[in-house]
Amino acid sequence: MSTRLNQFFSLVGLAVTELFRQPAVFLLILASTAFTVLVPLAIFHQLGQENHLAVDSSLAFEFVFGVILAGYAACATLHNECRSGTILILFSKPVSRLMFFLAKYMAVAILLGFYVLCSTAASLLAERLAPRMFEFDSLGLILLLVLTPAALLAAALLNFLTRRPFVSHAMIFFAVVLAALVLILGMLDREGHRVAFGSMMEWRLIRACLLEGFALLLLATIAISLAGRLPAPVTVAILTAFLFAGLISDHLAGLLPPSPALRFALQTVLPDIQAFWPADRLTGPGTLSLAMMAHAAAYAAAYGAGALCLGYAAFRNRQF
Amino acid sequence: MKDETLIIEARELTKVFRDFWGRAKVRAVNGINLEVRRGEIFGLLGPNGSGKSTTLKMLLGLLYPSSGQLTVLGLPPRDVAVKSRMGFMPEESYLYKYLTADEILNFYANLHGLTGQAKKDRVEALIQQVGLAGARNRPVGEFSKGMARRVGLAQALLNDPDLILLDEPTSGLDPIACREVKDLLIELARKGKTILICSHHLADMQDICTRVAILLNGEVCASGTVTELLASPDTIKLTLQSPSRVGLASILDYAEKETGSRPQVDHTGRTLESVFIETVSRRRMAP
Numbered sequence: 001m002s003t004r005l006n007q008f009f010s011l012v013g014l015a016v017t018e019l020f021r022q023p024a025v026f027l028l029i030l031a032s033t034a035f036t037v038l039v040p041l042a043i044f045h046q047l048g049q050e051n052h053l054a055v056d057s058s059l060a061f062e063f064v065f066g067v068i069l070a071g072y073a074a075c076a077t078l079h080n081e082c083r084s085g086t087i088l089i090l091f092s093k094p095v096s097r098l099m100f101f102l103a104k105y106m107a108v109a110i111l112l113g114f115y116v117l118c119s120t121a122a123s124l125l126a127e128r129l130a131p132r133m134f135e136f137d138s139l140g141l142i143l144l145l146v147l148t149p150a151a152l153l154a155a156a157l158l159n160f161l162t163r164r165p166f167v168s169h170a171m172i173f174f175a176v177v178l179a180a181l182v183l184i185l186g187m188l189d190r191e192g193h194r195v196a197f198g199s200m201m202e203w204r205l206i207r208a209c210l211l212e213g214f215a216l217l218l219l220a221t222i223a224i225s226l227a228g229r230l231p232a233p234v235t236v237a238i239l240t241a242f243l244f245a246g247l248i249s250d251h252l253a254g255l256l257p258p259s260p261a262l263r264f265a266l267q268t269v270l271p272d273i274q275a276f277w278p279a280d281r282l283t284g285p286g287t288l289s290l291a292m293m294a295h296a297a298a299y300a301a302a303y304g305a306g307a308l309c310l311g312y313a314a315f316r317n318r319q320f
Numbered sequence: 321m322k323d324e325t326l327i328i329e330a331r332e333l334t335k336v337f338r339d340f341w342g343r344a345k346v347r348a349v350n351g352i353n354l355e356v357r358r359g360e361i362f363g364l365l366g367p368n369g370s371g372k373s374t375t376l377k378m379l380l381g382l383l384y385p386s387s388g389q390l391t392v393l394g395l396p397p398r399d400v401a402v403k404s405r406m407g408f409m410p411e412e413s414y415l416y417k418y419l420t421a422d423e424i425l426n427f428y429a430n431l432h433g434l435t436g437q438a439k440k441d442r443v444e445a446l447i448q449q450v451g452l453a454g455a456r457n458r459p460v461g462e463f464s465k466g467m468a469r470r471v472g473l474a475q476a477l478l479n480d481p482d483l484i485l486l487d488e489p490t491s492g493l494d495p496i497a498c499r500e501v502k503d504l505l506i507e508l509a510r511k512g513k514t515i516l517i518c519s520h521h522l523a524d525m526q527d528i529c530t531r532v533a534i535l536l537n538g539e540v541c542a543s544g545t546v547t548e549l550l551a552s553p554d555t556i557k558l559t560l561q562s563p564s565r566v567g568l569a570s571i572l573d574y575a576e577k578e579t580g581s582r583p584q585v586d587h588t589g590r591t592l593e594s595v596f597i598e599t600v601s602r603r604r605m606a607p
Contacts, residue, residue: 003433018419022418088382089428089475091380092408093431095403320382320383
């Protein structure tokens with residue numbers, strides 16, 4: 001048993017290491033954060049609604065970039081392994097296909113967990129930095145614009161001096177900087193005065209981002225199931241279709257003839273993404289209850305398990 | 321005493337590749353029969369597209385036979401238990417380019433269930449054996465083809481396998497490394513390991529293989545020991561230590577009278593490989 005666990009964690013560790021060293025993964029996380037934080041700065045025209053728009057746009061960016069990341073990462077770790085031939089050596093080792101398949105999903109899930117952490121920090125910063133009545137949060141902006149390049153510079157320096165891989169270290173330093181910014185700005189108001197920690201932050205975003213994280217983990221099960229056969233562009237395209245169809249699944253079910261069987265079939269195939277879309281519930285003083293979070297997590301787990309079973313069934317007899 | 325234990329047994333092994341509609345596209349392997357015994361170095365020869373790689377992939381359980389029977393170490397090749405007694409080095413160096421040689425070998429050692437000091441010792445010994453000590457912490461994406469092949473060989477030997485499958489093991493290696501690999505394989509066979517090699521390098525195969533099979537269009541055209549296949553029953557080769565001109569003439573006259581045809585005289589020379597290895601070794605040894 002311990003040997004199998006050791007094998008499983010070795011497979012997960014290798015896949016995570018590879019994913020964290022991929023420049024495209026870092027660029028996606030960087031771009032997602034940049035859009036999340038910077039786009040609200042350009043929205044001036046809705047007086048009094050700026051922070052609400054910041055919340056909406058940051059949650060939308062987390063979804064869109066998360067779907068691309070899930071599709072890309074699944075293919076980078078599974079499809080590329082098949083295409084590049086490394087799987088030939090791997091399957092000459094005592095590794096079962098089920099273990100290999102689950103390890104690949106676990107690696108993508110870990111990457112998405114990291115992405116959700118960065119997105120959560122970015123969303124908190126976006127809401128905090130959004131202009132209020134044409135007033136920018138100058139202190140926050142300066143800290144952001146100084147510390148982010150500093151993180152990349154530190155990774156570059158480490159690479160130059162010790163030859164450690166740049167991309168993975170840049171990603172870690174970047175996440176540390178985002179977390180540090182949240183902590184620092186959580187203690188200060190927009191003029192730089194000390195306030196009670198967190199009084200100026202929209203903490204409801206943590207649950208909202210986590211809820212979207214459940215959706216991304218669900219979509220990742222579809223991605224990894226497709227990645228056993230399909231390349232990244234096709235996987236991302238299908239995943240995007242699942243996202244949008246899932247968002248309007250109620251509407252699509254209404255278009256069907258009034259047959260419970262048909263409705264059940266549609267709702268089984270299409271994930272109910274509305275269950276994970278938190279923005280509407282954050283309007284006003286609304287909150288995301290723990291019961292709702294647990295319900296969404298259970299739904300994601302059940303749907304994901306089904307998708308993984310189908311994906312494995314398609315992968316287990318694949319010839320290389 | 322020769323060990324007759326069958327390590328690989330194929331009976332009427334056939335592989336047909338089919339298109340999307342299930343129609344036969346290519347019959348890559350067509351009813352071949354193979355028997356490889358413990359301690360043999362068995363060579364699969366053949367031109368491109370003759371079915372060597374397909375056969376190898378079926379032995380690894382990566383492709384499934386369309387018909388026929390195949391057992392490896394007494395089990396079906398898809399059985400995970402077989403893999404723990406097997407080592408495989410593919411033709412291309414299919415390695416994770418973001419990882420260092422050290423990381424790759426440790427990863428594969430984990431998959432073989434090696435842990436702690438045993439893993440450390442095994443990885444260290446193989447790194448030294450394949451001559452990668454100076455480059456162990458560099459990403460393999462930066463390696464030359466020959467260096468990547470050495471990592472490929474090291475990972476194939478990590479679990480001290482009973483059966484070693486090698487696809488073009490000497491391709492991309494310089495003559496010295498090539499000689500070292502051949503010596504290593506002969507040594508492994510002497511220790512009772514069974515080795516199956518696919519290669520186009522006929523001279524290398526002749527050097528090390530005990531038996532070979534020649535494949536063409538998915539069928540075995542010829543098979544047997546190298547000595548059997550190379551023997552020409554009507555001629556013999558006689559090597560003499562530079563006789564005098566008169567002595568040579570009388571030997572030739574006698575041979576002509578005996579066989580009815582004038583013998584052919586050649587100067588035996590060294591191979592380019594032996595000259596290369598001797599020259600480079602001498603230069604390396606020089607202070």
